[in-house]
Amino acid sequence: MKPDSEPRGGRVLAIGDVHGCLTALRTLDKRVAFGPEDLVITLGDYVDRGPDSKGVIDYLIALRKRTKLITLRGNHEVMMLSARSQGLDYFEAWLRSGGEPTLLSYGAASLDEIPKPHWEFIESTLPFYETRTHFFVHANVFPHLPLREQPDSVIYWERISTHEPRHCSGKTMVCGHTPQQSGKPLNLGHTVCIDTWVYGEGWLTCLDVTSGQYWQANQRGEQAEGRLESP
16 A cells, blocks of 8 residues: 555554553454454554563454555564564563563564564564555654654654644654553644553553544453544
8 A cells, every 4th residue: 555545435543552462452353343445554562561462463464354454663663673683682671671471472482483474574564654634653753854754763762742743744643652541542633642551551542533533442351432532
């Protein structure tokens, strides 16, 4: 799918940070019913902290067969790739950042035991995606720089504040990475954050970016829904 393309007749749906929480992802899919006409954009951080990173990646690989799925890269995918290629210090830093549950989900003692299709999935993740009205990143952007000029330190790592200026594109940013421990998406008007802390005591959120409606699920299989509050 080319950048700036949108489904005809389908929804544009964004999903926040999953963090190995397969039960929440599966429950959310059942509730929202991702279909062949929908464009589903996942914002990264599929791995680490939660109990089943392997299951999450398996699920997303399968989901590609029945919906238009765009998978962005999060800082935890960045760390996992560095842990594989950059040596022991990076590997140990990844473990301290939540990588140990990821290895356990594979029943693996090292990253060499993770199957090739899963590495291919992680390597294929994108830094950003945009439609006519919105753009999607994992963490944040510099407001004065075009998307293609954003440094990795910002697009994967920089947390948002409640005083974020609008991006120079004029489009609305949809992001994750900054956990909203209230369990509700943060709406600043031109910026919406949908990391709602599923690996903690919160929810996994799926947002219909056109209508502002959102659906949520947690690791207990519970569900909730709502609509973005006015900024």
